[in-house]
Amino acid sequence: MSQLADTFNPDAIERELYAEWEKSGYFAPSPATEPYSIAIPPPNVTGTLHIGHAFQHTLMDALIRFQRMSGKQTLWQTGTDHAGIATQMVVTEQLAAEELSLDDLGRPAFIERVWQWRDESGGTISEQMRRMGSSVDWSRERFTMDEGFSRAVRTVFVKLYEQGLIYRGKRLVNWDPALRTALSDLEVTNEDEPGSLWHFRYPLEEGLATTNGDAYVVVATTRPETMLGDTAIAVHPEDERYRTLVGQHAILPLVGRRLPIIADPYVDPEFGTGCVKITPAHDFNDNEIGHRHGLEEIDILSQDARINANAPTPYQDLDRFDAREQVVRDLKELGLLETVEEHTITIPRGERSGEIVEPRLTDQWFVEIEPLAQPAIEAVKNGDIAFVPKQYENLYFAWMRDVRDWCISRQQWWGHQIPAWYDENGNVFVGENEKAARAGANLDSDIRLTQDPDVLETWFSSALWTFATLGWPDETHELNLYHPTSVLVTGHDIIFFWVARMIMMTLHFRGEVPFKEVYVHGLIRDAKGEKMSKTKGNGIDPLDVIDGISLDDLIAKRTQNLTQPRMAEAITKATQKEYPNGIRNYGSDALRFTFCAYASPGRNINFDLSRVEGYHYFCNKLWNASRFVLMNVHSIGELRVDNQSLADRWIVSRMRQLIIDAHEAVSSYRFDLYANVVYEFIWHEFCDWYVELTKSVFFDPTAESREVEAASSTLITVLEMLLRVAHPIMPYITDTLWREIAPLAGITAKTLMLQPFPQMQDAGLDEEADIAINWLKDVITAVRNIRGERGVKPSQEVVLMLQGGTPRDKQLSKTTAKLLQRQAKLRDEIVWLDPDDPVPASSVQLVHHLKVIVPFTDPDESKAEQQRLASEINKKQKTLDKLGSKLGNPNFIEKAPADVVAREQARLDELSSQIETLRQQQFALDKIIGDTTTT
């Protein structure tokens, strides 16, 4: 007999079961004909998994489990990313708390320290993944800085360099003055902020004047301090106002430099004065103009964004914002400040530091993108890689078309140090290590070389993820077997950062795509649709949903270490309001089910805990249905199809439909449909109807043993199978229940995890059973309707009469009589009235042409019934009118397909006959009321 507790308690089963799965080696690929592999998007090693990860991992695990059960050789490759800048920041902050700086520690000690932290922190992620039930192959876990991976990174760098696709140069890059490193375009976020637009007068050289007669031109800027680096003034070539000045010079105030006045079509004559100051060293557009006109590039900023020695003495060493004020003040004193306007400007900030980045000229390493981008575009165009949903392909193309060269060097310590060495004259030698670099250039051993101190940006290494994790540059067995991977599951926020770069690098180095499909899921927001963030204090930790958390702990968690402590009160209040009782322990399965149900394509998710609660109840429902089965099925003989009742046949038929639907849903990545059909089947077909119908057999002392056996074996068979179907979404509860159920089905395996997923059968659906049970449901529902309307208690038995209908109605009422009896709680046997028999005072509902009649027990009920009839007739009449005008339209008859016309005609016929029947009933009731009132 079953050991199952009487309610579902996830705490009691999850941890232990996962440990067993892992220990038993169920996650490792088992040999099979066809491989199926997914590489996990590697989370940052020092982070914790947020709800977005949990979502993503659930989808991947559902796919992996489905494919594993479908007989594929599945590899879910896991691992973590060293996350250069993010990790270095975390450890730097830790040091700051100990009042230590990076320079105090030195590079080797710092790196040692980061490794320590990585070892401590890395466990958090794997623990979280285990709690989510993720069936990853832990034995193959990788890290982007482990030895093998680092070798792959060096190999790629050297090869690209040898192929001329990596170059070093002094270029204008985004400079983060807080982190003191270059950033790629993607690592910069732009946001509109209120600012000012200052208009300055730049005096012209002696004797010159504009057409207005001014001896100066007016330029406008949002960053006044950059004027210290101006090297030209630009006007539009066709701007009449300034045409005579082109080729002449103005004098840069405060500095005294002669600025050539140049003509360039970039200038918009409509904007401002039509004159633009040009600062080639500190503005991307100006830089391009500078190149076109051969202008001098004067870098006026130090690495922490102070004014450097290239500017006049009074400004040197001033912070950029202090310099801004100083410049404005000085120009004002000179009478050269014309106006200041308020102006909304787009401020570029480093996504990690939040600091305003400055375009700055520095020596950096770049990857030439064009030769890599072309094949990457082609691979998606020709279908080697397909995006799901497809619309993301456009986004990908748009970005790939005008992608610029990729700055890959970062002035950081944590990461892959660039395998390039310099001699004392600054000549560069690239190789996998110093020895190789020397050998490549035949350098004498007495020449001193120094390695480039910079590291490669994180995405450079994660771009190699799908193949470097499988052993590349060695041609390993796994690499050949599992690569290309089957699908990449990711969010649209990193299509550019990661997906595009993986495609480029993999095509270049492997000559094949990294994955055949990219499933792009939505991003998770809170219930109100707001982004979850630490500062807003609206984040939800997936573990808190699984294990539960008290209100106090939740508030504490959300308000600790806030960057803006004054938010604490608001966060506390909002949290109290939203989770007055904290969060209860819903368990992993409920959370996973929620994620799947939410995963409609191309849509963000407003995560609402009440959904989780609903699916937790669903787990409980399944749990209890299984208990019912275990309590009532004592032994099962061999299932003999000819003994199956209509109900048995019906649920088997529905089961087949479920299997078909599940296959379709999974193969099109419709996790939402998958979850919905499972939910619908388990709750509203299996539990609501089939389990209830079997009670007519189990609780009937007169039932024949073959009926009991048929019901028993059907219950077991269907339950066993639906557990398989549901397993990829909700692995814990299904495996736990399955271990109780499977022996009754004659299956002795240890785990559901490795059982075959039910395959679609050609056997088809049982139409006869479907029709019969649908009829039964309709009649039962009609009786319940009447009960509801009249307030008849469920415990009170009623008399059921039937009248009219077709011969089939009569036949169905016979074959389902016992079921009807119990489900509708009937007092006596069903009474069939002849068409001409008078109908007693009663409520009537129609099932197509069949009259479902429940006589009154109290004549006073007539009034209410009359009202109900009237409104019913009214409703039907409206539909009838609509149908009538439709069918009265000759165009419809002529142009609509014949089957549509026939269907509408049939509806019309049925409706008008129903209305007629109801009218007669109205009339009959009137008469009865009349009779009772007169007597």
Next chain:
RNA sequence: AGGCGCGUAGCUCAGUUGGUUAGAGCGUUGCCUUGACAUGGCAAAGGUCGUUGGUUCGAUUCCAAUCGCGCCUACCA
């Protein structure tokens, strides 16, 4: 500015070639502790499918315009 997506019940969302009375969960209301489950059962109320046009016999669905929201990209100094 351009691109993409979204507006369907009080809330969160399905709706797959245009065709019954537009569905589900949560919430609400009423009745019910019936021997798996009150984390339950039965029933009910609730929608001019953002708006306006167009195509069509027929539009929540296709097209155009428009309003509102969101995201992404690029920005005129």
